[in-house]
Amino acid sequence: MPLVPSYIETLAPYQAGRSAAEVCREYGLERAVKLGSNENPLGPSPHALRAISAALSTLGQYPSGGKELRTALAARFGVRPENVITGSGSEGILSNIIRTFLCDGDEVLTAEPTFIGFRVLAQSRGVTYRTVPLLNWRIDPLRLAGAVNERTKIIYLANPNSPTGTIFTRTEFEAFHSRIPERVLIILDEAYYEYVSHRAEYPDSLFYRHDNVITLRTFSKAYGLAGARIGYGFAHETLISNLLKVKLPFEPSSLAEAAAIAALEDTGWLAATLDANAAGLALVTRELQSLGIHTLPSCANFIMTLWPDAQSAEGVVENLLQAGIIVRPLRAFGVPNGVRITIGTPDDNNQLISAMSRILQQESLLCS
Ligand SMILES: Cc1ncc(COP(=O)(O)O)c(C=O)c1O
Structure with missing residues (x-):
């Protein structure tokens, strides 16, 4: 068997959230609600589904490599196509960044x-791979700045x-x-950008146009x-040309x-998604808090809850x-007493709140 480097042998692969079908099979259920992977509970725009159907007839040919989408994104966000890259999810682009910029001996x-x-x-x-702890459950960019050394090549935020x-x-950014230093590449992962871009204090990375910053966004979340x-x-054209x-x-x-x-193009679907999420997030936050659950204030389409210990989190x-x-x-994620919950449809959210209330009445999960 070919030898695998030790850093691959010891690596634990990313474990995706469980699917509804898997849970239905395992627990003998007819229906399960998936609030584990921060997906859009409304799904994709019907416009997008029609575009997929129309594109089926072109499946015999190779794709363009993202050319049309780069042009569309450039027009939407007021940049040039040379400043745009597309890929298999933002994680696909993240993978290309790692392959493009890192050499042996570098640190991230x-x-x-x-x-x-x-x-x-x-x-x-x-x-x-080096990390700096959060401060009060928030990334503290200045702490990260203080941890940069001469081997640091990438900072991921x-x-x-x-x-x-x-x-x-x-202000913090x-x-x-x-x-x-200019030689350090800063990756700003804005996977949940759409949910927060209206806030004045949010540092939309496109506003800054720094040469050592690459912005990553996705169609996986708000676009369903x-x-x-x-x-x-989005990034400087030299950076993009190397990624290409x-x-x-x-x-x-x-x-x-x-x-x-x-x-x-379907801005109406995006607006409906954001409205539904804002209402759902407010409801779920309020109801979980009224049950005595510790929640973090969220700017995205999910909410993190904290429990007295790992056992109670697992119990929930x-x-x-x-x-x-x-x-x-x-x-x-390194938070054994934490549970993350995606905001769902109004029905999903109500189901979650009633189930949580029932569980807390039956089990003593809030006292350690
Ligand atoms: C912060 C963050 N970045 C990236 C991703 C992956 O997104 P994509 O589906 O575009 O690869 C996720 C998915 O959960 C995420 O939470």
Whole structure:
């Protein structure tokens, strides 16, 4: 058998959330609600679905490599197509960034807890992965700036962060950026951008146009296209041109590209998604808090809850599964007493609240 480097052998792969079908089978349920992976409960825009159907007839040919979508995104966000990259989800682009910029001996730096995908990708490249703890469950960019050393090549910041749903502000980002050497690439992962872009204190990375910053966004969350695997990024044209050398030439698929272009045009669907999420987030936050559950203030489409200990968090996850509700335990994120819950449809949210209330009456999960 070919030898695998030790950093691959010891790597734990990213574990995606459980699917509704899997949970129905395992628990003998007819229906399960998936609130574990921060997907859009309304699904994709019907416009995007029609575009996929129309694109089926082109499946015999290779796709364009994202050319049309890059043009559409450039027009929408007021940049040039040379400043845009597309890929198989924002994680696909993250993977290309790792392959393009990292050499043996480099280090990457991020906060903890944050999106696990970055750790898996960095460690699969065999580079040193260093983290700085959050401060009051928020990324503290200045702490990260203070941790940069001469080997630091990439800093990864998710804003809003997952699993916390919290953000860092414009003032914090500006103070951070002024302390970071130009040779360090800053990845701003804005997977949940649409849910927070209206807030004045949110540092929309496109506003800054720094040469050492790459913005990552996705169609997986607010656009409801997680299954299509389509994401995009913005950066200086030199940075993008280097990524294009590494990117698989025919990524994204033609179906994903067609869906994304149509989704971008359907501003009504996006607005309905954001309205439904805002109402659901307010309701779920209020109701969970009134049950005595510790919640973090979220700027995204999910909410992080904290429990007295790991055992109670596991108890909640298991009891919710039995009630047909899938949520995300946060042990793998390094928060064993945390549980992340995606905001669902009004029905999903009400089901979650009633199940949680029932579970808390039956089990003593709130006292350690
Ligand atoms: C912060 C963050 N970044 C990236 C991703 C992955 O997004 P994509 O589906 O575009 O690869 C996720 C998914 O949960 C996420 O939470």
